[in-house]
Structure formats: C-alpha cells, structure tokens
Amino acid sequence: MPLADLNDIRQLLVCPRCRSALAEEPAGFHCTAPACPYHRADAFPLAGPWPVLVDFEHSVVDRDAPMGAMGAQVSVGAENLPAPLRRLVKPPNRVAARNVDLLLRDLPGPAPRLLVVGGATIGNGVGAVYRDPRVEVIAFDIVGSPVTQFIADAHHMPLPARSVDAVLVQAVLEHVLDPPLVVSEIHRVLRKDGLVYAETPFLQQVHAGAHDFTRYTASGHRYLFRRFDELAAGAVTGPGTQLLWSIDHLVRGVTRSAFAGRGTRALLCWLRALDRLIPPDFTRDAAGALFFLGRKRAEEMTAQEIIGYYRGAQASERP
Structure with a gap:
C-alpha cells in the first residue's frame, strides 16, 4: 500500500490558519509564525499517532473533545x-x-x-x-x-x-x-x-x-x-x-x-x-x-x- 509515512510528508504540512511552516514538539505541532493564534506550543496536539492540524476556531472539530475518540474505529x-x-x-x-x-x-x-x-x-x-x-x-x-x-x-x-x-x-x-x-x-x-x-x-x-x-x-x-x-x-x-x-x-x-x-x-x-x-x-x-x-x-x-x-x-x- 503506497500510503506515505508521516515522516516522509512532515515537511509538507503547514498551519491550517496562515499556512506557515510548522514546528514539531513532543506533544504535537505549532505554527512558526509569531502573529498566528496557533503559535503557542500546544496549538496542534496529537490524537494517538495522528497530529490534529485543525483551525479549531473555524471548525466543527472540538479541540477539547477526548482525543482518543478521534482515533476510534469508524466502520459502520x-x-x-x-x-x-x-x-x-x-x-x-x-x-x-x-x-x-x-x-x-x-x-x-x-x-x-x-x-x-x-x-x-x-x-x-x-x-x-x-x-x-x-x-x-x-x-x-x-x-x-x-x-x-x-x-x-x-x-x-x-x-x-x-x-x-x-x-x-x-x-x-x-x-x-x-x-x-x-x-x-x-x-x-x-x-x-x-x-x-x-x-x-x-x-x-x-x-x-x-x-x-x-x-x-x-x-x-x-x-x-x-x-x-x-x-x-x-x-x-x-x-x-x-x-x-x-x-x-x-x-x-x-x-x-x-x-x-x-x-x-x-x-x-x-x-x-x-x-x-x-x-x-x-x-x-x-x-x-x-x-x-x-x-x-x-x-x-x-x-x-x-x-x-x-x-x-x-x-x-x-x-
């Protein structure tokens, strides 16, 4: 299956708000643009192995929702x-x-x-x-x-x-x-x-x-x-x-x-x-x-x- 590894596309990912580059940290990612609301260290958390790269202010995705539920099986x-x-x-x-x-x-x-x-x-x-x-x-x-x-x-x-x-x-x-x-x-x-x-x-x-x-x-x-x-x-x-x-x-x-x-x-x-x-x-x-x-x-x-x-x-x- 040719699904790209996250490590291979990491440099491709950008901030969903301002599209600036991202910086990685142990708990997730944050935007590198100082003026961006997502510049803070905990801006884009991890849900299991998945980075959550969402502009939460303009999304139905709730940042405060239990992140484990996001990774649940969705087959219905x-x-x-x-x-x-x-x-x-x-x-x-x-x-x-x-x-x-x-x-x-x-x-x-x-x-x-x-x-x-x-x-x-x-x-x-x-x-x-x-x-x-x-x-x-x-x-x-x-x-x-x-x-x-x-x-x-x-x-x-x-x-x-x-x-x-x-x-x-x-x-x-x-x-x-x-x-x-x-x-x-x-x-x-x-x-x-x-x-x-x-x-x-x-x-x-x-x-x-x-x-x-x-x-x-x-x-x-x-x-x-x-x-x-x-x-x-x-x-x-x-x-x-x-x-x-x-x-x-x-x-x-x-x-x-x-x-x-x-x-x-x-x-x-x-x-x-x-x-x-x-x-x-x-x-x-x-x-x-x-x-x-x-x-x-x-x-x-x-x-x-x-x-x-x-x-x-x-x-x-x-x-």
Whole structure:
C-alpha cells in the first residue's frame, strides 16, 4: 500500500490558519509564525499517532473533545455485515473503479502525489489508488485511522498550494458545511493541470446523522467544480438503486429497525438492475449519486454556461 509515512510528508504540512511552516514538539505541532493564534506550543496536539492540524476556531472539530475518540474505529453500517449480505446491501462500486483507473492512467511523472480527502476508510471502488506502487497517497479525515496520516478539516487543509497531483473526495462533500470552500481548497492544493475525482449524493437519504448537510443535482455538482475542465461526469447509481434505498428507509420507519430495512434491501437487490434499462438523460435527473472527474483550470464556468450544461431528460422541454 503506497500510503506515505508521516515522516516522509512532515515537511509538507503547514498551519491550517496562515499556512506557515510548522514546528514539531513532543506533544504535537505549532505554527512558526509569531502573529498566528496557533503559535503557542500546544496549538496542534496529537490524537494517538495522528497530529490534529485543525483551525479549531473555524471548525466543527472540538479541540477539547477526548482525543482518543478521534482515533476510534469508524466502520459502520454495511461494513459490519457478513460478506455475502454485505455484497447484496453494498455491491462493488464499478463506476468508481472505472473512473479511478482513468485518473491513475492520467497522473503525470514517476511518483505522483494523490490526496484523499475524508479518507478514514478506503472507499468503495477506489482500492486501486492504494495498490498502485508509483502513487504516493496522503490521506486525512476528522478522525484518525490506519489509512490516514493526520487529522484535519477539509475547509482549511494543512497543505501548501500546488502540492499534490490529484485529489480523491468520495462521499465527503455532503458532510462538510461549506462544499464550495472545500472545492476551493482542492483547487488550491492541486498543481497545474491537477486532477480531481468526486462522488456526491443527489437523491439519497440522510446518513451520518448530524454530520449530513447537502445534496447536488448533476448541474449543481458541475457548477461546484466550475474551475475544472470536465473529463467525465455522470451517475454513480440510478433510479433503481435510489428506489431500493427509499424502500429500505420506508421499512426502517415503519418497523423502527435499521436491520429490517437492510434485510429488505438485500431481498430486493434485483431492483438495481433497473438502472441498466434507463437512458443516461433520465438517470441524471433521478440519480442516487453523481461523479465528476476533472482537470484544474484557471477560468470559472459562467452562469450562462451552467444553464446550457443541463443534459437531463427535460432538455427537450426548453423553449
């Protein structure tokens, strides 16, 4: 697994507030800029082996929370089910696998650096990122895990500008308070012509409870990445899968049981096959989740361009 060692990327990390260099001490890190609020010795503590590089004044991450809890295992839901049932409830994400393959083939140089935002677990379909021997993977989340090197808030990434070649942000943007700010940070840390791959829900029920905030249509998702050229975009899951999730949550509500909902979803897993029968334009208007693969550019997409971008089934209804 090409996850970079923290010692190898230590010099790359910067203050999330002012982006000055960091100084290390036994209990953590602090900013080297005297005027920065995080210049004090205990500014960025450790949570187990993970440096907590968070601008606490502008984050939902609480500095006074028990740091041990941040390093706890975060696997939930389908990941805890037996393998056969897990494959029925949460099948392999072939869309992500295909797009990650495209991203990896397009990465430049002999040792490209790829940043995983919200990488506390290895996402469904993106395992190739961690198997490619030439890729240096940097990953963070607001919790620590065996596949992250540090804890951070995606709104204020503790990385310098133009420091990575690609960014992977799968099923994360719905969990941040300000997705445009996070995408702006992604644009900032990417080198010229850097790549981004994102997956974000559209028609999907609330998950992660109080930490679930946002959904995007296909046009809204494209405009979110308006400072990127589109290489590929479309649906991760279609109306059949979306219907399956709705039935799951209907059963949960009627029975007050998440287990009953998941069981019903497993029994009706054949509904996913309906996705294959629906044309892409109809799928875009009723997708469960959407993906975007893009390349960094300087210019923004205009408001006029995003109106013309719409490719859904209602395009023929335009005056």
